[in-house]
Amino acid sequence: MVRQLTKIFTLITLFALTVLISTSTAQAESKLNELQYIKTYETTADGKSVFRIEIGLKRDTIDYSVKIPTSVSSMILIDLDNTIPGKLSRKKNNSIELSGAETVSINEVKINYTRLQFNLTTTIGNNSYKAYTLPANRKDKKPNRIVIDIDKTNPFKDFESSQGDSYQVGEGSIVIDAGHGGSDSGAVGYNGVTEKEVTLAVAKKVQRMLTDSGAEVIMTRTTDRDVAWAGASNGQELQARVDKSPSNAALFISIHCNAFSNPSTHGMETYYYWGSAEGERLARILNEELVNFGGLANRGVKGANFYVLKHTSVPASLIELAFITNPVEENLLSDNDYQEQLALAITRAIKRYLGINPNGNFND
Numbered sequence: 001m002v003r004q005l006t007k008i009f010t011l012i013t014l015f016a017l018t019v020l021i022s023t024s025t026a027q028a029e030s031k032l033n034e035l036q037y038i039k040t041y042e043t044t045a046d047g048k049s050v051f052r053i054e055i056g057l058k059r060d061t062i063d064y065s066v067k068i069p070t071s072v073s074s075m076i077l078i079d080l081d082n083t084i085p086g087k088l089s090r091k092k093n094n095s096i097e098l099s100g101a102e103t104v105s106i107n108e109v110k111i112n113y114t115r116l117q118f119n120l121t122t123t124i125g126n127n128s129y130k131a132y133t134l135p136a137n138r139k140d141k142k143p144n145r146i147v148i149d150i151d152k153t154n155p156f157k158d159f160e161s162s163q164g165d166s167y168q169v170g171e172g173s174i175v176i177d178a179g180h181g182g183s184d185s186g187a188v189g190y191n192g193v194t195e196k197e198v199t200l201a202v203a204k205k206v207q208r209m210l211t212d213s214g215a216e217v218i219m220t221r222t223t224d225r226d227v228a229w230a231g232a233s234n235g236q237e238l239q240a241r242v243d244k245s246p247s248n249a250a251l252f253i254s255i256h257c258n259a260f261s262n263p264s265t266h267g268m269e270t271y272y273y274w275g276s277a278e279g280e281r282l283a284r285i286l287n288e289e290l291v292n293f294g295g296l297a298n299r300g301v302k303g304a305n306f307y308v309l310k311h312t313s314v315p316a317s318l319i320e321l322a323f324i325t326n327p328v329e330e331n332l333l334s335d336n337d338y339q340e341q342l343a344l345a346i347t348r349a350i351k352r353y354l355g356i357n358p359n360g361n362f363n364d
């Protein structure tokens with residue numbers, strides 16, 4: 001409900017994180033690069049104990065990107081443009097065992113575009129490694145190299161277990177805010193359905209779908225609770241939700257249900273903060289998917305000054321799923337299958353917004 005909207009927010013999720021450390025070197029000539037070797041070993045760098053991945057390459061025209069599919073993962077992907085596997089493509093199953101039981105698979109996923117997928121024995125975070133290139137060194141008989149140093153002491157692996165209550169999260173996470181909760185039921189329908197239970201049910205379904213797709217999701221709440229504390233002011237409650245969203249998150253989505261005194265008022269709408277082009281783009285894609293999968297009247301994509309939209313530092317949108325004060329829509333909102341449809345729409349929109357196939361995974 002609009003009056004309470006300012007207090008609401010829920011949602012978002014995190015998605016995936018994917019940190020892209022990308023270094024690009026202009027391709028001045030068309031000669032292809034070629035893998036020479038891949039090896040792993042332990043060493044020290046910058047005074048830290050590191051696990052090092054070293055990739056030898058024939059030429060110095062190294063066009064590569066490194067990413068971890070979610071903010072916490074045991075998989076590292078290194079994509080090399082204008083590069084062929086060369087002799088390494090003849091390895092059995094395109095897979096090589098490395099020191100410490102790690103493996104790497106090598107695939108030319110497109111013509112002259114090679115992907116290395118490292119499967120590590122430990123979980124790492126997107127801030128726990130450093131990627132760089134080194135030039136050929138004739139004296140040491142070393143070729144051009146990509147080096148990835150992974151900080152062995154980084155505690156990122158703890159993040160998964162504390163997910164949901166963690167304020168420290170990795171880049172690219174998706175924040176999902178289930179509006180209201182605890183002492184604040186939000187709007188209530190004629191049959192007693194509360195906004196706080198609907199928003200939580202839908203938010204948790206979105207969380208499940210995103211997580212299953214390889215995204216990192218941050219929930220402002222996962223139970224029927226106040227995010228700040230019972231008795232907190234509106235501003236305190238909403239700020240507590242904003243505080244759940246790290247500055248390096250990918251986006252923030254707050255889920256709500258609308259309310260009005262006239263029970264015939266109906267439909268879905270999405271909001272963005274005035275002047276936020278990315279927020280507007282997110283709200284527009286959410287609106288499109290909710291029209292397709294929710295089937296309700298479309299009240300449009302609207303600019304607003306809601307607290308959580310204004311105070312989050314990442315692209316944000318607030319969704320009014322339907323009018324809980326309309327008995328027909330109240331029934332829909334409390335229906336598990338309909339909630340699944342809404343969650344699917346939101347999940348697809350998040351993927352589309354992030355440039356991911358809406359039916360695909362974050363690490364595809």
Ligand SMILES: [Zn+2]
Pocket residue numbers: 001004005008179180186187195256257
């Ligand atoms: Zn609300």
